[in-house]
Amino acid sequence: MKKYYKVLFLPCIISWCTSCQRDLETVPIEQQTLDVIFDPRDSAGTNANRFLYDSYLHLPGIHNRVGGDYLDAATDDAVSSNTSNTSVFQLATGAYTSSSYPDNQWPNFYAGIRQTNIFISNIDRVPLKGKLSNGTPFNRVWKAESKFLRALYYFELLKRYGGVPLLGDKVLSLADDVNIPRGSFSDCVEFIVSECDAMKDSLRTNPIDANNIERPTRAAAIALKARVLLYAASPLYNGGNIDAGNQYTGYSSYNAERWQRAANAARELIDQNVLSLDPSFGNAFLNQMSPERIFARQGGNDQSVENSNGPIGYTSSINNGRTSPTQELVNAFGMANGKSITEAGSGYDLNSPYENRDPRFYATILYNGAPWLGRPAQTYEGGADKPGGIRQQTRTSYYSRKFMGNYTSSAQYSNISHDHILFRYAEVLLNFAEARNEYLNAPDADVYNAVEAIRKRAGLDPFTLTPGLSKDQMRTVIRNERRVELAFEEHRYWDVRRWKIAETEFNKELHGKLIYKLGSGTLSYQDNPVLQMKFKAPQMYFAPIPYSEVAKNQNMVQNPGW
Numbered sequence: 375m376k377k378y379y380k381v382l383f384l385p386c387i388i389s390w391c392t393s394c395q396r397d398l399e400t401v402p403i404e405q406q407t408l409d410v411i412f413d414p415r416d417s418a419g420t421n422a423n424r425f426l427y428d429s430y431l432h433l434p435g436i437h438n439r440v441g442g443d444y445l446d447a448a449t450d451d452a453v454s455s456n457t458s459n460t461s462v463f464q465l466a467t468g469a470y471t472s473s474s475y476p477d478n479q480w481p482n483f484y485a486g487i488r489q490t491n492i493f494i495s496n497i498d499r500v501p502l503k504g505k506l507s508n509g510t511p512f513n514r515v516w517k518a519e520s521k522f523l524r525a526l527y528y529f530e531l532l533k534r535y536g537g538v539p540l541l542g543d544k545v546l547s548l549a550d551d552v553n554i555p556r557g558s559f560s561d562c563v564e565f566i567v568s569e570c571d572a573m574k575d576s577l578r579t580n581p582i583d584a585n586n587i588e589r590p591t592r593a594a595a596i597a598l599k600a601r602v603l604l605y606a607a608s609p610l611y612n613g614g615n616i617d618a619g620n621q622y623t624g625y626s627s628y629n630a631e632r633w634q635r636a637a638n639a640a641r642e643l644i645d646q647n648v649l650s651l652d653p654s655f656g657n658a659f660l661n662q663m664s665p666e667r668i669f670a671r672q673g674g675n676d677q678s679v680e681n682s683n684g685p686i687g688y689t690s691s692i693n694n695g696r697t698s699p700t701q702e703l704v705n706a707f708g709m710a711n712g713k714s715i716t717e718a719g720s721g722y723d724l725n726s727p728y729e730n731r732d733p734r735f736y737a738t739i740l741y742n743g744a745p746w747l748g749r750p751a752q753t754y755e756g757g758a759d760k761p762g763g764i765r766q767q768t769r770t771s772y773y774s775r776k777f778m779g780n781y782t783s784s785a786q787y788s789n790i791s792h793d794h795i796l797f798r799y800a801e802v803l804l805n806f807a808e809a810r811n812e813y814l815n816a817p818d819a820d821v822y823n824a825v826e827a828i829r830k831r832a833g834l835d836p837f838t839l840t841p842g843l844s845k846d847q848m849r850t851v852i853r854n855e856r857r858v859e860l861a862f863e864e865h866r867y868w869d870v871r872r873w874k875i876a877e878t879e880f881n882k883e884l885h886g887k888l889i890y891k892l893g894s895g896t897l898s899y900q901d902n903p904v905l906q907m908k909f910k911a912p913q914m915y916f917a918p919i920p921y922s923e924v925a926k927n928q929n930m931v932q933n934p935g936w
Contacts, residue, residue: 412496417503419512426493426516429523430588432486433671434530436794436864437777438682440465440477444697444774449866450884451703451857452774453905455695455766465867466880468908472918472936479534480920483527490524491545493517510576518576522590522598525569526796529602532562533868534917536933537622540565555929558621563606570599580648580668587662587670593643594669597797600639604805607632607812608872616912617934623916633813640806644824649799651831656737658798659777660791668797677787683774685740686767687758688747690786695759695767697774697862699739701885701901704772706857707735712834714854727899733833738861740773742889742897745782754889754897769904770886776862800828800859808852817848828855871915880909910935 411421438444441461443454448465461476463469470476494517502512531538540557544550557565574595582591606612606625613628625632643649652658652666661667677691684693705715710730713720721730728741740746742753752758753771760767779790807824811817822839825848829837839851856869870876888902913935924930 408492408496412499414499414501417501419497419500419502419516422493422497422500422502422516425489426520429486429489429493429520430671432482432489432527433523434479434794434796434864435671435673436796436862437673437679437792438696439864442682442696444862445477445864445867446862447697449870450700450879450882450907451861451866452697452699453769453884455698455769457766457769463905466905466907468910468914470918471921472924472932473921475918475920477534477917478920479530480923483531486527487524487541488545490520490527491541491543493520494524494543495545506578508579514576515578518573518595519590521569521573522577522595525566525573525595526598528562528566529598532559532566532602533605533872535919536624536916537562539930553927553929556622556931559606559611559624560621563602566602567599570595570602574599581663581665584663587667588672590669593646593648594797596639596643597668597802600636600643600802600805601797603632603636603639604809605868605872607636607809609874610872610915614874616915620934622931623934630813633809637806637809637813640802640809643802644806649802651799651803651827653831655734655832656780658800659793659795660779662791662793664798666799667795668799668802670796671794673792673794675789675791677789679777679792680779680781680787684778684787685746685751685753685759685773686765687752687761690747695773698768698770698886698904699772699774699861700770700904701772701887703857703861704735704739704741706854707732707738708834708858710834712829712836712838724899725897732858734858736775738774738776738858740775742771742887744775747781747787748783748785754891757889757891768886770902771889772886774862795863800831801863801865803827804852804856804859808849808856811845811848811852814845816845817843821848825852825855828859832859874915876909876915877911880907882907 406421411425413421416422440448442456443460443462444452445462446452447454448462454460454462464476497513497517500513502516505511506515528538537556537559539554540562546552574592577590577592577595578586580591580593582589611624612632613625615624615626617623619626649668650665652661652664658664658666681692682694683697684691684695686693686695708714709720709722710732711721715722723729728743740751742751742757744751751773753760753768756762759773760771777792779788781787803824807821811821826837826839843851853873857866870879883903884905884907885901886904888900890898892898913933916933918936919930919932924932
């Protein structure tokens, strides 16, 4: 009997594939038999390549991904300008259950895993011609790409749910037992790491050419490995298990060597010298050939980010002002001289709070007076970009600026690349610095060098750190550098959890600024509460396994507290 492409998407095969048919319907691809897709006579692999590309559709995005908002709007870095009961509001306040989790990605990623498994199991039937310049046959390259995607999908599940069912290369059918138990947290980590090690030498190498920028490279496999091991070494899993003895939510005891292992993985990529920080912080997100870029999900060449998040008062362009950065995030950005705003000698002025700040601030935040579309943004009360009334507008007097083009003097927006950057070199440096600092008794030159490279590229002067910092002091520096460097890239939500400090950081009141323009033309500033976050520990450290999965699978163990 012929096998049909349609069989991939039968919702009754296994409950986590219920979204597959819905996903496929958005893609203009025929429902073909697997014999046609993996045709032994198709040496060009035309249909197989289309099938592989189809499995990329399950990659996570970043831009306004969660119900129209950035995931960071569910952290202390931002709030949604939409005042209704948004998905990120539910995440930020704990207003969800196991049957209503707002960021349930279980069906999506298991659909991706199933599709990659089918590809891995069938691609060797296609006699692909050609090889990379290093001699690797394209069969191996494409299979390695599919394994990378599968490993990434497993990691996305792992960081949300803890240990999840591991399927190996198996493609389940109607006749199979689908009551598959969860793999332990440790087993999931080791599976992903082993896959990265096995596939990395079969992938393309950096720098990658413009025709293949969407494909994973050897650097991407190592970066994924380094991130997985960093998470595994972090307090939430490494000795801080929220449910002692629960194999699904972490390790049973602390082991410092996990930090060393994470540092070594990041160092492997650093020592290869195939990547570098882009001289321009903003360019790393807009230039598809940036030397900093490791792996991204391709987005459109459009104005989507600007239209969704730009200040609302500009009539020349569509602006919905969806994202309101918090005062807490603004305060995390230091001064151009490298000092924090509370540090003696920083030069911070309460009456001119946006002068002489860390250059990354100006590339991340649109503030009152920021040059934009030919005029200064007006986010004071009653200003063009915060007029009041019922129209959606900033709730904090700030708008998100990151990922947008240089529109300081332009009359309107133009089409630019809006890819979803999933891995970039700056994160690798910060991953290394964190892991090595946690492993050592005190930071060494390698830790300093990694952090200072980030600060130097940012344009801080001086960019050097105070010599002789303690381990705890360096930890504070690294965590703040991650916050400002990686803002709106879907790191803060997970970082605060893996550091196991969410019951403090995500249980506080968030603020914006009320800015009043006085009769003399001077401005007054006062903090204004905008949202009370709520974090229910320990249960909110992990997402609930979807209720439908627990109900259908008798071997599925729910996460603690759900």
